[in-house]
Amino acid sequence: MNLKGKTILITGGASGIGLEAAKQFSALGAKVIITGRNQAKLDAVKKSFPFITAVQSDAGNEADAKALFNTVKELGGIDILYNNAAVLVPPSNLGIANDNHIKGAAYEMEVNYIGVIRLNNLFLDMLKSRNEAAIINTTSILSQAPSLIEATYSSSKTALAFYTISLREHLKIIGSSVKIFELIPPLVATEMTAGRNDKKISAEEMVKGMIKGLSKNQYTLKVGDAKLFSLINRFLPKTAFNLLNPKKDHQLLKN
Ligand SMILES: NC(=O)c1ccc[n+]([C@@H]2O[C@H](COP(=O)([O-])OP(=O)(O)OC[C@H]3O[C@@H](n4cnc5c(N)ncnc54)[C@H](OP(=O)(O)O)[C@@H]3O)[C@@H](O)[C@H]2O)c1
Numbered sequence: 001m002n003l004k005g006k007t008i009l010i011t012g013g014a015s016g017i018g019l020e021a022a023k024q025f026s027a028l029g030a031k032v033i034i035t036g037r038n039q040a041k042l043d044a045v046k047k048s049f050p051f052i053t054a055v056q057s058d059a060g061n062e063a064d065a066k067a068l069f070n071t072v073k074e075l076g077g078i079d080i081l082y083n084n085a086a087v088l089v090p091p092s093n094l095g096i097a098n099d100n101h102i103k104g105a106a107y108e109m110e111v112n113y114i115g116v117i118r119l120n121n122l123f124l125d126m127l128k129s130r131n132e133a134a135i136i137n138t139t140s141i142l143s144q145a146p147s148l149i150e151a152t153y154s155s156s157k158t159a160l161a162f163y164t165i166s167l168r169e170h171l172k173i174i175g176s177s178v179k180i181f182e183l184i185p186p187l188v189a190t191e192m193t194a195g196r197n198d199k200k201i202s203a204e205e206m207v208k209g210m211i212k213g214l215s216k217n218q219y220t221l222k223v224g225d226a227k228l229f230s231l232i233n234r235f236l237p238k239t240a241f242n243l244l245n246p247k248k249d250h251q252l253l254k255n
Helices: 016-027 041-048 060-073 099-128 148-174 203-217 224-233 237-244 247-253
Strands: 007-010 031-036 053-055 080-083 134-138 180-185 221-222
Touching: 007 016, 016 031, 016 041, 016 203, 031 041, 041 053, 053 060, 060 099, 080 099, 099 134, 099 148, 134 203, 134 221, 148 180, 148 247, 180 203, 203 221, 221 224
Parallel strands: 007 031, 007 080, 031 053, 080 134, 134 180, 180 221
Antiparallel strands: none
């Protein structure tokens, strides 16, 4: 997949991996549109990078999704939809009854899973009309094995991973050439992982790895340690589970 000359919509592009991708895609000659919920963050990006278009839009909100589609259409449409936005609720023990389990899981599913299906559904016909088009769905190594302190987030990413495989196959069945990528990052140093003291790669390194994979049409795009983790999980699933869930994390689940 060639990024030069493409127009790319990145959800949640005002910080973290999304913003880094916006910068690197732009440097490669792509036109980038980002979304986010926080207008002040979007304004700051526009100020520092005036070549990036920023649109306020909540990836978990139906009215916002429709409005975003109309705005993007007026701007000339897109070739690539990069579903990057996601949310993660704080750790809680699912074995201790609490209404927050339901609220948290619903929120994560709405943004991380349903919101992606909704946006893809809105943009599919536009993407099909382009010469070379793609959707990039961001899952995680936590879609392959559950993280106990990110339990419902892990589940939302597994749902997204299965949906992504089915979407790819469904498009093949109808003869569509829209490419479906599943981006599987390792642990990346961003706001989302600020509280974790484990080995992380930078967002810059992560996006470089993604661009390399996109250029080779690697539809299951495992960056950095995500490749090794998948192998361990395949052959030694218990070891993979223990790697994701060190005993030190259990303290966070005591109440
Ligand atoms: N960091 C990691 O280690 C890691 C590992 C595996 C997978 N991932 C995945 O990689 C993607 C990016 O992660 P990240 O670490 O860059 O996250 P991040 O630091 O939390 O940044 C997420 C960005 O998305 C925006 N966002 C959040 N909810 C949104 C919504 N409902 N609508 C629109 N924008 C929204 C946020 O801005 P606003 O709050 O202003 O909306 C923020 O700019 C996510 O899908 C995440 O699950 C990350």
